[in-house]
Amino acid sequence: MKISELAKGLADGGGETDVEVTGVVSDSRKAVLGSLFAALSGSKADGAGFVADAERRGAAAVLAADGLALDTALPVLRSVDPRRALALIAARFHGAQPGTIAAVTGTSGKTSIAAFTRQIWAAAGEAAASIGTVGVVSPTRNEYGSLTTPDPIDLARLLAELSGEGVTHVAMEASSHGLDQRRLDGAKLAAAAFINLGRDHLDYHPDIESYFAAKMRLFDTLLPQGAPAVIFADDGWSDRATAVALHSGADLLTVGRKGTFLSLKRLEHERHRQIAEIEHAGRLYRVVLPLAGEFQMANALVAAGLAIATGVDPDIALEALESLKGAPGRLDLAGNTAEGAPVFVDYAHKPEALENVLSSVRPFTTGRVVVVFGCGGDRDKGKRPIMGEIATRLADVAIVTDDNPRSEVPATIRAEIMAAAPGATEIGDRREAIRAAVREARAGDTVVIAGKGHENGQTIGSQTLPFSDHEEVRAAIAEAGR
Numbered sequence: 001m002k003i004s005e006l007a008k009g010l011a012d013g014g015g016e017t018d019v020e021v022t023g024v025v026s027d028s029r030k031a032v033l034g035s036l037f038a039a040l041s042g043s044k045a046d047g048a049g050f051v052a053d054a055e056r057r058g059a060a061a062v063l064a065a066d067g068l069a070l071d072t073a074l075p076v077l078r079s080v081d082p083r084r085a086l087a088l089i090a091a092r093f094h095g096a097q098p099g100t101i102a103a104v105t106g107t108s109g110k111t112s113i114a115a116f117t118r119q120i121w122a123a124a125g126e127a128a129a130s131i132g133t134v135g136v137v138s139p140t141r142n143e144y145g146s147l148t149t150p151d152p153i154d155l156a157r158l159l160a161e162l163s164g165e166g167v168t169h170v171a172m173e174a175s176s177h178g179l180d181q182r183r184l185d186g187a188k189l190a191a192a193a194f195i196n197l198g199r200d201h202l203d204y205h206p207d208i209e210s211y212f213a214a215k216m217r218l219f220d221t222l223l224p225q226g227a228p229a230v231i232f233a234d235d236g237w238s239d240r241a242t243a244v245a246l247h248s249g250a251d252l253l254t255v256g257r258k259g260t261f262l263s264l265k266r267l268e269h270e271r272h273r274q275i276a277e278i279e280h281a282g283r284l285y286r287v288v289l290p291l292a293g294e295f296q297m298a299n300a301l302v303a304a305g306l307a308i309a310t311g312v313d314p315d316i317a318l319e320a321l322e323s324l325k326g327a328p329g330r331l332d333l334a335g336n337t338a339e340g341a342p343v344f345v346d347y348a349h350k351p352e353a354l355e356n357v358l359s360s361v362r363p364f365t366t367g368r369v370v371v372v373f374g375c376g377g378d379r380d381k382g383k384r385p386i387m388g389e390i391a392t393r394l395a396d397v398a399i400v401t402d403d404n405p406r407s408e409v410p411a412t413i414r415a416e417i418m419a420a421a422p423g424a425t426e427i428g429d430r431r432e433a434i435r436a437a438v439r440e441a442r443a444g445d446t447v448v449i450a451g452k453g454h455e456n457g458q459t460i461g462s463q464t465l466p467f468s469d470h471e472e473v474r475a476a477i478a479e480a481g482r
């Protein structure tokens, strides 16, 4: 594609000669003959320093911020917002996208909502996919990815591939990093959703207001005017998200107890399922959701809202809730101990998620709640004492262990949690911690292994050793039964 065609209306300049571009890259190491290299200023490095490297590898042109001084003979495209320009250019370069793309943002629940939305669309006969923390799932794919919201170039390529494979509907997670770094700016959205806001990623965003503002880009910048915005109405930040959606000209659809599009009238908890009465357009539906945890009802309502808003018949969407499968590692029953205590694996690695998951198991626990958890290294340190306090307040037995210490000293991370967790037990080795919890559990108790969910490794230093909470739970149960 000619550079003039690629950049038209998206970036200025590009030099006298209209060069042919063979690909778009933002990492100089991926540049080949004819690449357009986007020189971006990042959190660790400045892309300007890699222009020469890209040029050496054959790059044909550069995209850079207005005013950024560059010493290059290559034609340079300029933009005030080069990350946004890159996302739009990559989308134009890679071409077709599935016609119905819905994106969901919020601190906790995105992976579950994306998985549920995909399942409801599939129940309605659509060729549907989801993209997020657990990877890409489509009728023909189940691929693990490393980021929740892929890089804009990978995303543009992926959407084009999915479209080529016949996928018409995509539910994707919009992480705050992804939104802030404009990774989704090239996706043509049909609908968007907000679930909640809590403390997370304050190592990246300067404060909670900036974190919220990053999330709100989904509504104030990315969602086209008049498109549906599904908002969970019962969160502390719901009113503010609603205001942003309305102000941006979205078609506001609220769900939850305070919701009007899908209104939760009654909810009854059983051990592994919940019975709900949901009102939609003047009709009352009785739905049996085969998942534990009230938060899953919230996620299911948002997913049903997205599905209905994108054309699924409400009867079909609400009926589909009765056969939803949880996303892997989200309050996932990994086994039952010999005495019958259920052991759940859950991805709660931030305060509100831990609070929710521990509160969610309480209604069906006649004995004690036992939790095993830790906090990741090289991540927001502020959440450590908060999670320590939550675990000791909401669980009867709290075991503090390691969860991807990365470059930090594991004992220091644990000590920061323990300082706010009087009465908790510290067992650094996660394998041992899981065994101790399983041994501890009696009939009537519930065990929650929190923080790693679907993950299949433990990162210590720069090494990731194979590790699965699911497998460790199964092994611990087998051992305890011997």
Ligand SMILES: CC(=O)N[C@H]1[C@@H](OP(=O)(O)OP(=O)(O)OC[C@H]2O[C@@H](n3ccc(=O)[nH]c3=O)[C@H](O)[C@@H]2O)O[C@H](CO)[C@@H](O)[C@@H]1O[C@H](C)C(=O)N[C@@H](C)C(=O)N[C@H](CCC(=O)O)C(=O)O
Pocket (backbone or CB within 6 Å): 026, 027, 028, 029, 040, 041, 042, 043, 044, 045, 046, 047, 050, 133, 146, 147, 148, 149, 150, 151, 152, 175, 176, 177, 178, 181
């Ligand atoms: C902090 C962060 O989000 N960083 C992301 C960001 O990197 P960056 O732009 O800051 O990169 P940088 O390392 O400073 O380098 C600047 C530029 O120089 C380029 N470069 C660098 C070296 C070189 O030799 N040549 C070269 O051209 C880089 O490609 C980059 O364009 O853009 C990259 C490309 O999109 C991402 O891979 C990278 O994700 C890193 C690996 C990461 O760990 N991100 C996590 C924190 C993240 O994004 N998480 C969220 C949320 C998770 C959740 O809670 O669900 C997610 O969406 O996954």
Ligand SMILES: Nc1ncnc2c1ncn2[C@@H]1O[C@H](COP(=O)(O)OP(=O)(O)OP(=O)(O)O)[C@@H](O)[C@H]1O
Pocket (backbone or CB within 6 Å): 106, 107, 108, 109, 110, 111, 112, 113, 133, 148, 173, 195, 196, 295, 296, 298, 299, 327, 329, 330, 331, 346, 347, 348, 349, 352, 353, 354, 356, 357, 453
């Ligand atoms: N609606 C919700 N409200 C509060 N907590 C939730 C909700 N949904 C899920 N959780 C908790 O958060 C954990 C992660 O859920 P999920 O993976 O669906 O969210 P996410 O937003 O994709 O998270 P991440 O950003 O970590 O990928 C779950 O295991 C559960 O503990």
Ligand SMILES: N[C@H](CCC[C@H](N)C(=O)O)C(=O)O
Pocket (backbone or CB within 6 Å): 349, 375, 376, 377, 379, 403, 404, 451, 452, 455
């Ligand atoms: N995407 C999140 C996942 C955290 C999962 C938890 N197990 C941890 O390592 O802290 C992050 O990288 O912050």
Ligand SMILES: [Mg+2]
Pocket (backbone or CB within 6 Å): 110, 111, 132, 133, 134, 148, 173
């Ligand atoms: Mg996720």
